[in-house]
Amino acid sequence: MIRPLFISLFVFTAITLKSQDTVKVAATLTPDQQAEQDYNKGLAALNNSDYNTAIDLFSKCLAQKTDFDKAFINRAVAFTKMKRYNEAMSDINLVIKLQPENAELYFYRSLIFMGLAQRDSQNVMLDYCLKLNAGHAEAAYYKGLLAYEDKNLDGAIRFFSMAAGSKPDYVYAYNDRGSVKRAKGDYAGAAADYEKALLIDNSYAFIHNNLGSAYRSAKNYKKALAAYSKALELNPNYLIALNNRGTAHFENNDLKSAEQDFEEVLKQDPNNSSAYNNLCSIAIKNQDYAKAKELASKAIQLDTKNGAAYYNRGIARQMLREEDECCADWKKAVELGVDGAKIFINTSCLN
Amino acid sequence: MKKSIYTFLFLNTFFLLPAQSVEFDKNNFLTRKDEFKDAMRKYEAGLIFYTEGRKDFDDFRRSFIMNKKYFPISLFDYRHSGDQSFRNAITPLTDANRFNARSVKLNYMLGFSWFVTSPLSKETIHYLETAYALQDNSGETDVAYWLAWAYHLNSRWDDAIKYYEEHLTHLQKRAKANALAIEDVNKKIAECHSGKTLSAKPERVFVDNLGENVNSHFPEYSPSITADEGTIFFTSRRPNGGKRDVNDNGYFEDVYSSAKEKGKWQAAKSLGKLINTDGHDATAGLSPDGTKLFLYRSTPTDGGDIYQSELLGSEWRTPVHLNKNINTKFREMSVSMSFDGKRLYFISDRQIGGFGGNDIYYCDMDAATGDWGIAKNLGAEINTKYDEEAVFMHPDGKTMYFSSKGYNSMGGYDVFKSTLVNGKWSAPVNLGYPINGPDDDVYFVVSGSGNRAYFASAKPGGFGDHDLYKITFLGPEKSPLLSTQDQLLAMVANPVSDLKTQSAVEVKSAKLTILKGLIYEEGEKKKPLESSIELIDNEKNVVLATFKSNSSTGKYLVTLPSGKNYGLVVKNEGYLFHSENFDLPDSTDFQEFNLDIALKKIEVGSIIILKNIFFDSGKSTIRSESANELARLVKLLKDNPSLKIEISSHTDNIGSDDYNMKLSNERSKSVVDYLIGHSVPATRLVAKGYGETRPVESNDTAEGRQNNRRTEFKILEK
Secondary structure, three states, X not given: OOOEOOHHHHHXXXXXXXXXXXXXOOOOOOHHHHHXXXXXXXXXXXXXXXXXXXXXXXXXXXXXXXXXXXXXXXXXXXXXXXXXXXXXXXXXHHHHHHOOOOHHHHHHHXXXXXXXXXXXXXXXXXXXXXXXXXXXXXXHHHHHHHHHHXXXXXXXXXXXXXXXXXXXXXXXXXXXXXXXXXXXXXXHHHHHHHHHHHHHOOOOHHHHHHHHHHHHHOOOHHHXXXXXXHHHHHOOOXXXXXXXXXXXXXXXXXXXXXXXXXXXXXXXXXXXXXXXXXXXXXXHHOOOHHHHHHHHHXXXXXXXOOHHHHHHHHXXXXXXXXXXXXXXHHHHHHHOOOHHHHHHHHHHOOO | OXXXXXXXXXXXXXXXXXXXXXXXXHHHHHHHHHHHHHHHHHHHHHHHHHHHHHHHHHHHHHHHHHHHOOOOOOHHHHOOOOHHHHHHHHHHHHHHHHHOOOOHXXXXXXXXXXXXXXXXXXXXHHHHHHHHHHOOOOOOOOXXXXXXXXXXXXXXXXXXXXXXXXXXXXXXXXXXXXXXXXXXHXXXXXXXXXXXXXXXXXXXXXXXXXXXOOOOOOOEEEEEEOOOOOEEEEEEOOXXXXXXXXXXOOEOOEEEEEEEEOOEEOOOEEOXXXXXXXXXXXXXXXXXXXXXXXXXXXXOOOOOEEEEEEEEOOEEOOOEEXXXXXXXXXXXXXXXXXXXXXXXXEEEOOOOOOOOOOEEEEEEEEOOOOEEOOOEEOOOOOOOOOOEEEEEEOOOOOEEEEEEOOOOOOOOOEEEEEEXXXXXXXXXXXXXXXXXXXXXXXXXXXXXXXXXXXXXXXXXXXXXXXEEEEEEEOOOOOOOOOOOEEOOOOOEOOOEEOOOOOOOOOOOOXXXXXXXXXXXXXXXXXXXXXXXXXXXXXXXXXXXXXXXXXXXXXXXXXXEEOOEEEXXXXXXXXXXXXXXXXXXXXXXXXXXXXXXXXXXXXXXXXXXXXXXXXXOOXXXXXXXXXXXXXXXXXXXXXXXXXXXXXEXXXXXXXXXXXXXXXXXXXXXXXXXXXXXXXXXXXXXXXXXXXXXOOOOOOOOOHHXXXXXXXXXXXXXXX
């Protein structure tokens, strides 16, 4: 299940922008004006992440004006933030009764279903949203995420393309389409999409990192190194990009630069399991298997789920003639998702 | 003054003319008469030995060329011709060389003697290089050839090519007369190029000495191994009764075996007097299950023949001379039996129907006589005009390993592999360096898994002379897996790790299943039983092979190449038969099962699962693959006319209770109907369907459900 990082962002942004148009201040307050005032205070509380206050204020507002749809919607947002999904759903349902043809409401409903981990219902709501508004970029984007999760890579590309078509400055849609293309082995297509995303907004370090990885996959190490370096320029603490840059150096047979990057990662984060595993890879390349074993062990000690480290320690142990331990490591690597170790188990771990 | 003249002469001899030969002539050593006399005596003594050895060597070479129409390819071809004489020559010639190290002839003799007796020694290269440097027009004409060969054997490929080419130039001056010699040198140049190419990309292997429990400081060679690597058989020339062969003063060859326990080879044991006679007894091959041992013995008249011994309990029976289709007046050696015991591959130098020298032949078992049929040459796809040796057919039924001096050998015999594809042998592939080298690489046997091999080598670091070694194939270099992460999707917080390994890494294993275990009588005592084990091709309904478990231990070992649905039936008089089913598609990789089988006595209440009765899915129609199992059941009932049995059918828990009950009732009835249709009285048969009510395993797994879907019979009355 995809865990939404910015689940509230769309909801928040969308409703806040609408509500800003309706802000009015009056000297003598009618019930409607009072409701409006409570609504605006509720929005402010929501913006301050004071969700309980926001819920109280939206409820107060709705007590005075029972058909105040935006109050229902934003209370639903606050409920969603509090993970009170059923109450959020109840509010959205009420608004849908009032505006059954409003595609946006079905999109909100899909997000609540996502919070409830009801994937099928989320999917149905997104479909309905798109039926009502085929140009709903966010709905298409989320459909793309679901397709990716289902390993339907072609479907994901189609939905991300729909999203980008509806909203030409949709940075995430380009980034994600690029990632799907990369998963399909279309590294040139992936790089082109990342480049498009960065043309819209050059400030995303993670997209520069992804661009670097696309070029690395295409063995275009010069461009890969440049992209990773740009990501690090934007965010010097972005250790993922630093580790990846080291990897690009490694694959480009520049072991010295690779080692420098991995050591730098460890300087900033002495408990970085990935960096230890990558240093282990250098040791394997240098045929220093004792050192490789030691580094992989350290990587495993820091992260017992580091499948790559088990895989590498298996390689080191095979060369150190620790056959039983080598096989145990490869079996663990397979358990952790490194399918490439299976062939070694089948061929080297019998008898 | 006199002293200074001597000094001048000395310097003149040894330093002023460094490339000029100084022969053993008293006129060359006027000032050192006494020393010269002593050195000359040594020289002449060495010369006598050398001349004897060289005569044997050259005579052998002439007869070899006359017989084979090509020059000997390797030192192995010379069969140690003149070996002892050359050994005797070395000491006096070395003494003489201490007096005069500038004689081209003496250096040549020393170099040649070392070359024949110890070709990899530094002395070989040193003396031949010196002879080459000193040679003039009156010197030996072939020193470049032997020096090239010495470099060749030491893997100094470029040096070898240079001197072979120089010798070639010399030979080409009389090209017609030297046609065979030119062919020989061209072949050796090609071998050097092959060696250069193959050694540049060495195979990744571990090579381990099998240790002191197997090896001794006497020669060990010609290993044979059971498919599961549980036991190794080999030839050794260690003292075993103390008798020596007068021809080479070595102890006679005897056969030994060592069993592997907990991963360690146990102390080797002589196979006993029925196998090891007073003469030479050498291993020639072993059946994959380790119950049939092939031996090589020779008499002055038979040219060398193959014998077969069978394991009875813990004793090897008296070896039996194989029939005339295999053994001829020519030399037969090195045997390999197919996994089903129905084909025998062997080496023979018979001169009828061969491609030259030793070739690989095979004989099929004649079903009517139970003996080996007419021998057939394996054909030009495998056999060359040069010698083939040491054939080993892998128990996967498809892969053959053999040694040959042809193809792209690096020198002498190299080990090659060929695979049977659609009935044709693929082009032999050199197993590469360091498995092969410039010298002779023979007697190479491969484990059932295909990942290990055993061979003999005189490489340095062993216990002495030839030792047995294990090769572990590591496959292509394994690239390390780097930790990379990407935040692929903008909305997904956690970065994603790429756990894909480089796809280029491919390690091939044999497509083979090894099944082994014990067969015993059901009960507390677990009495071992010598039982017959039938291997059945269920699709063709034919018995592929019949094996026997060991009479004293009950042990058995069966190899099942992938690509068939096998029925396996264990039978023993007085016991109910036991059946197993192994469906092994082509893609099934190597696997090894331990399966102990308890045979049940024919007693009331005994239940047997009929694992080779198959129905159409969801129906009660018996499939044709069940014919063998049903025939066995019919035979059991006819052999035991008082038996009354219940045939029961069981299902898994997929589907409704009613459906499963109905299906199982219909299936048991189908079996009973079949038996009635084959003259078993209906009064002796009860059909019963139990649906899903009697599972033998959990229905939570596919394997469990498969085992729950079964047909059984139970003895109701005896």
